[in-house]
Amino acid sequence: MSNDPIRFIRSGAVVLPDMSKTKQESPTISPDEVADRRDDEDLFILDVRNEEDYDEWAIEGSHNLPIYDELADGDLSGLEESLDEIPEDEEIAVICIGGVTSDDAAGYLQDEGYDAKSVEDGMRGWGKVHVPYEVESLDGVIQVVRPGTGCVSYLVHDDDEAVVVDPSLYTDEYRDLAAERDLELVGAIDTHAHADHVSGGRELDVPYYLHEDDGGDLDDYEPIADGDTVAVGDRELEVLHTPGHTPGSVSLLVGDGLLSGDTLFIDSVGRPDLEGDTETDIREGAEELFDSLDLLADLPEDTVVLPGHFNDEEIRPLATTLGDLEESNDLFGEDDREAFVETIVESLSDEPANYNQIKSINWGEEPLTEDAEDLELGPNNCAAN
DSSP states (O other), X not given: OOOOOEEEEEETTEEXXXXXXXXXXXXXXXHHHHXXXXXXXXXXXXXXXXXXXXXXXXXXXXXXXXXXXXXXXXXXXXXXXXXXXXXXXXXXXXXXXXXXXXXXHHHHHHHTTOOEEEETTHHHHHTTOOEEEEXXXXXXXXXXXXXXXXXXXXXXXXXXXXXXXXXXXXXXXXXXXXXXXXXXXXXXXXXXXXXXXXXXXXXSSSOEEEEGGGOTXXXXXXXXXXXXXXXXXXEEEEEEEOOSSSTTOXXXXXXXXXXXXXXXXXXXXXXXXXXXOSHHHHHHHHHHHHHHHHHHHTSOTTOEEEXXXXXXXXXXXXXXXXXXXXXXXTTTTOXXXXXXXXXXXXXXXOOOTTHHHHHHHHTTSSOOOTTHHHHTOSOOXXXXX
């Protein structure tokens, strides 16, 4: 990728650098603003990455113009030839992987009269966005959605205390959220040892809770087991051991709500194949998951379910009831153990990118380094299908 600050001019089909001009940086738009305006019909998101990268991971509703390699070589002819695909009466947010080629493209579009801006830090920046939502159906719970990765975490609070559930690596997000509400962080809980994102639980400098079956080589955590409680103010989070996705997966009861982690999602359930490689391992995990879902099905139908991931669901905050899930989620509604296991085995999606290294960090087998954040950038693949 070229970072050379050169303004390019066209000469026929050939693109030549104009050494007499210094490129001016194009206006930018933050990934947070893009997230805030995801329903804004006046914002057109133009993704200039290669088609295969776009197909793997993209902002929903964006438009792909696969000219990344050309832009990286300073060739703007592909963009010029595709101007009829770009609306003239909308604000254009141009995105690439890191914000360099999109800056070139946005600058050209500005020169052509478009209201174009480059998305700061590109898809890397998009992967870091955290959007908080108050859960109106459950007092004292704030859902934090990462639209770029599909990860969901929570801030559970009471009086002047708060506990973070499934925190991301970007711990300042939770510190700031707590500070805005005059809350003191008193604990962090991981519902399981994550394979899709690096946990920030141990980085928050508060007691860190995890089921010991997912503890790996860690020694700096408080083990939790079925029936245990974690206090926050005058409230308690009750631990339900719900293995299947991982051996130590738990769900957390908070009043009339259930933080279901990666055990139960809105449209699917957690995949059981990230802990073992053989079909026997997967089938054993699927059978454990079936039993865990059966346990959750015994809870009241009006229990509010708050999952640890989302795919393409539009509702925000991401919440529903157990009763609704029994009707709409085919895997959760499956009563036949053998049919459930066969469906799981036959419908597994691609594994999360870099999941073995992410697990190793979360288990304490590898150190947490500055490169860790790049490991988790990509699509959410933690659901069974």
